[in-house]
Amino acid sequence: MCRASEIGCHDDEDNGFKADPPYRVDQPLLDRSLTPSYTRAVKLGRREFSATVALGLHILARRASAQGSAKPPRVGYLGSRNPRSTKAFFDGLQEQGYVRGQNFLLEFRAPERPDKYEEFPGLAAQLVAAGVDVILAATPSAIEATTRATRTIPIVGVDLESDPVAKGWAASLAHPGGNFTGFVLDIPEMSGKQLQFLKEVKPDLSRVAVFGDPRVNELQWKATEAAARGAGLTIQALSVRDVGEVPGAIAEAARQRAGALVVLTSPLVFNNLGRITEAAVKHRIPAICPFAPAFADAGGLIAYGPDLPDLYRRAAGYVGRILKGAKAGDLPVQRLDKFQLVVNLKTARALHLTLPQSLVLRADHVID
Structure with a gap:
């Protein structure tokens, strides 16, 4: 029987063929009665055969040498240090056939702190100098x-805060052109949904505090402001540039009698979810944030937003396609369309709130 590893091997019995009988040792290779001219022809054929074999071995050796010297692709990753996101990214690359350390190398760069936006230009320059073949830019500042x-160098961006066309990164979402593509959030629609959920929790809601980083949240702020006007709500801006400002900002919202808190997305927020939710519960302010499920997992009342691990897997899919020859400018910038609603009933009890059953039933995940 032949083994699966033997390429071109066939099992004679399985294919209905009878194997040739073994050659007898005492059987002469050539009949002694063959003519001299035929014998010379056989010798010539052997010389040609030897030359062909030698040429084939030479070609195989050159191919093996070329394959052995070929450098594996180098993938740059510029963002923040988040194990859940990076794991999802690696899982997505593996689905594309790329395994770190086996057939691609990773160049990872991140600022000392997620709110150190001024470090990103230098880190980007390092990736370019390292000769990476493609870059995953995981924050607006990274992009x-x-x-x-x-x-x-092709760039795949992950951005919940920006408009890539307005920023000049892409000519259009459908045909970005240039060297950029990626995944972005439909911010106006998201802002409206967040306020809707808060109104369901507190039907008499009239004042909402909006917590964000002014360095990256201008677009989200404007969208939330417009949605609040449409819903008849007054909003209070809480601008935070440093993690140390978090407790004071939320305490100010409580002093101004804000009935709820909208937390905008930013690297500073994502890496300090626990501090934000702790302060919100302390001052009994129901809060919502698009970082799902992370915000609710950290103690926030409601998380509604894109499935972040799925987002990074999809970004890895674009990186894999680029490594296989696709051009970034030919891949459309995609608006995120997969969202999840997570509610935290433990936090609701701590806030002395009873969530509407209709909201709980619509949740993709309930923390109790």
Whole structure:
């Protein structure tokens, strides 16, 4: 029987063929009665055969040498240090056939702290100097830095805060052109849904505090402000540039009698969810944030937003396609369309709130 590893091997019995009988040792290779001219022809054929074999071995050796010297692709990752997101990214690459350390190398760069936006240009320059073949830019600041650092290296962006066309990163969502593509959030629709959920929790809601980082949240702020006007709500801006400002900002919202808190997305927020939710519960302010499920897992009342691990898996899919020859400018920038609603009943009890059953039943996940 032949083994599966033997390429071109066939099992004679399985294929209905009878194997040739073994050659007898005493059987001469050539009949002694063969003519001299035929014998010379056989010798010539052997010389040609030897030359062919030698040439084939030479070609195989050159191919093996070329394959052995070929460098594995180098993937750049510029963002923040988040194990859940990076794991999802690696899982997505593996689905594309790329395994870290086996057939691709990773160049990871992150600022000392997620709110150290001024470090991104230098980190982007390092990735360009390292000769990476493609870059995953996982924050707005990372995208801004990498698009300025290179016009040739393909960039796949993950951005919940920006409009890539308004920023000049893409000519259009459908046909970005250039070296950028990625995944972005439909911010106006998201803002309206967040306020809707808060109104369901507190039907008499009239004042909402909006917590964000002014360095990256301008678009989200404007969208939330417009949605609040449409819902007849007054909003209070809480601008935070440093993690140390979090407790004071939320305490100010409580002093101003804000009935609820909308937390905008930013690297600073994502890496300090526990501090934000702790302060919100302390001052008995129901809060909502698009970081789902992370915000609710950290103690926030409601998380409604894109499935972040799925987002990074999809971004890895674009990276894999680019490594296989696709051009970033030919891949459309995609608006996120997979969202999840997570509610935390433990937090609701701590806030002395009873969530509407209709809201709980619509949740994709309930923490109790």
